[in-house]
Amino acid sequence: MSVPVPRQRDALTAPARPPVPLPDGGLTLLVIEDDPVCSVTFPEMLDTDGNRLRIRTARNLTEAARLLTDDVQCILLDLALPKHANAVGGGGKASEEGSADALDTLRQVLRLAPSHAVLALTAEGDAERAAEAVRVGAQDYLFRDELDGRILSRAIRYAVERKRADLAQRQLSESRLRAQENARLERGLLPTPLLGGSDLRFAARYRPGRSRALLGGDFYDTVRTPDGTVHAMIGDVCGHGPDEAALGVELRIAWRALTFAGLCGDQLLSTLQQVLEHERADDEIFATLCTVDISPDGRRAGLCLAGHPSPLVVRSGRPPQVLPYEGGGPALGLLPNARWPRRQVELGGAWSLMMYTDGLIEGRVGQGSKQRLGQEGMVEIVARQLASGLRGESLLDATVTEVRTLNGGELTDDLAVLLLDRG
Template structure:
């Protein structure tokens, strides 16, 4: 029989087994039976549980164990093997008088049991192969159940940590997307929020803590919550950013940590927007004429870089129908093609113009821009990513 391991080729891999058996005659019999049907099987013999535990490693595919050993008896033997090698298949060998022990062993975690006096080589080899495949199936199922549980827990945590917009104007549409760059992460360092205050004004914000770890994600949540509280308390514009800068300096763990942020305030009549930027990428403005980026100025430094900074602002006209899109740099720092060219603002504007021309709006617009940026990047964007789109009407 061919013994090379060739994944996906249908060629059986060479078996590496650990036989735990203190009776020399029984050990010789098992080895002979196996080598009759598979000469190249790799069998290591251990005569005590202590010796077996020292030999167990990830390369062992199946353990054949007699539960009656000089230094361990019954299911205690099995439990110690399972603890030492939880990912390895275990096949219990019993005598005629101990068949009931084999049944109990399967219930305790073994993949199967065999009565020594009833087996031949072919039956024993089939049982070993079956035990290995069953263990693999059990492990796959366990990982699937674990992944589902983690996914459900992630969804619950995200619902608690991601913002629910405070918005009661039916003329406005709110769409957002959020995706951390770290695998299996709940949140990244990006954050956003939307709050409509009692005077009818709507405040939207997006920010990006430098870095990508759990500490950055935690800091982003704290800054978002602080921003919401300050807005609801009546703080606006530069004074709000000055206070948020103080919060960042108290909450961060290193003087090198900074945060970029863009904040827009739409007046109660939905005719003008006040813009504050702290080192953050320029938002996009959609209307019936097309798409354009907000002016490069005014733009102050990122939060956490300079003490006592005054962040300038500018008021812009909105018109009757419009869309305002804030985003973090994860959307524009992907590559275009195989070279070093990045998408950047110019590339995003081209993609947005095409999407606008196709009549894409709301979540469809956001999803389309992200998908196109990933297509140009040749894969998933590596950085944390947040996009917030607030719109009124259909932009003509």
């Protein structure tokens, strides 16, 4: 013989109240049913750990929403719930449309509790609707006439474990899909160098400072124009949020378009400043930039600096050095009528040119240390790697790895490094 479940109401008009707290552990079942005469009844049950199964009852979805706290693991929904009990906040008024589709009620419960296991309760003669409830999203169904403690206890445990497995599988699928989408997005946002016909070798490394971010405010690009000139650019939008990352992409795309249109030096940077002023979310936002245009014979370059660190150059038979900053202009977006002079740099026959953002040089030189690596520290690292015979991709990998190691882990600022080699 079954024992009636304790009700969370003294009368039909009394508001629903949470049950008396029970000892920690065990499962909590929320029963949603409306019939005060033929109430769903269960024997007292214990879960697999010997804890008493806690049961709450709700007459409608409004009460269910109130009782659906974090400690509820499973919901038992009576598919015979009348229409007036279906809508959350419905006030208990009967609808002129008559009985609602029970599966609509189930769908509302699934929307209300997307992470909870749901069991459908129905009459034995309604097996087709019970099976349809599982297709809609319930973990299992039970027949009212066959309900007993053993069947219910097993069904609850099965439903909870199945829901956990479903959620884990969904999270895994979403994670894989997100990784694929992120990879496609990253390929679309990070540039593909256009160096067809050039004898220069290109390498780049990029690390956003924000956790789990695809892009930061740093940006770079390299293209070769029809006259044989190779143009390279690297920049940094102040800040680390998604708005700054989006602005960096806009500036990079604008730079590529303007470069192919024939703009260079001060004219190009003045136009980019106009783009930044129109696109930035805040008047305080600015961007630093370094542009280089390498002559078709590869022996000389024009350099423009807009508040950005000077590139590092390694010429044949000479140690690496940072090019002088003299003649550089302000960052884009700071002064309305600024100018950015273009300076000529002799490279020679064989050389390497490394352009970088300040994320590479602002790391610490020891965990807990306040001292920054700086340009001098960067030059020492590159000189060591060159002396060990590293070049190109390997040189960048070793340099970034050593900078991170000195910092004691991941760098907090965005980092971009671009390397061009000749000879």
